Amino acid sequence: MTGERRRGYAKGRAKREEILDQAMAMFGEAGYRGASLRVIATRCGISHPGLLHHFPTKESLLLAVLEHRDAVDAQWLEEGRPTGVDRLRRLVGLAELNAGRRGIVELYCVLSAEATAADHPAHGYFVERYRDSVRTTEVSYAEARAAGVLREDVDPGAAGRQLIALMDGLQIQWLLGDGDTDMAGVLRAHIGAQLTVPF
Incomplete structure (x- = not known):
């Protein structure tokens, strides 16, 4: 894998983490039904289609947020x-x-x-x-x-x-x-x- 390709993957992972963090905040503020993907995208400095590239549906984003946080807590709990x-x-x-x-x-x-x-x-x-x-x-x-x-x-x-x-x-x-x-x-x-x- 070339250095440029590695940087692209790292940048994509970083953006995905940012989306998860902003979505977590938005779901906490407005709940799932009240949260807007467009607002989450704006908070991340990307377009709505750009967010959908990472998470094709609102449901997939919600489940990714929940699974990410549970994985972090489970690792700490079970260490x-x-x-x-x-x-x-x-x-x-x-x-x-x-x-x-x-x-x-x-x-x-x-x-x-x-x-x-x-x-x-x-x-x-x-x-x-x-x-x-x-x-x-x-x-x-x-x-x-x-x-x-x-x-x-x-x-x-x-x-x-x-x-x-x-x-x-x-x-x-x-x-x-x-x-x-x-x-x-x-x-x-x-x-x-x-x-x-x-x-």
């Missing part, structure tokens, strides 16, 4: 393959990370609410995402139980579902309260009360 209590700690760390990423939190809150409609293009994505989130959190609680550090009266299945619901509810409170909700602190206290060891 070192934490299990049990260590993985629950990592979820608290994710809440701390999200406290510095208002745009991403807004994006997920808006889109997950919109996607409850069966005809929304991200409906299947969010159904699968919640299923995976609950399942992996249940596994973490089950691993904590197997290690002998989960209180006897805590059911791993119920605890996993409750923790995901608590995380989502805290995000909404945080967004509506101008960021004054200590998401990580509340999660830390909640999980700590379920364990027989310091958290």
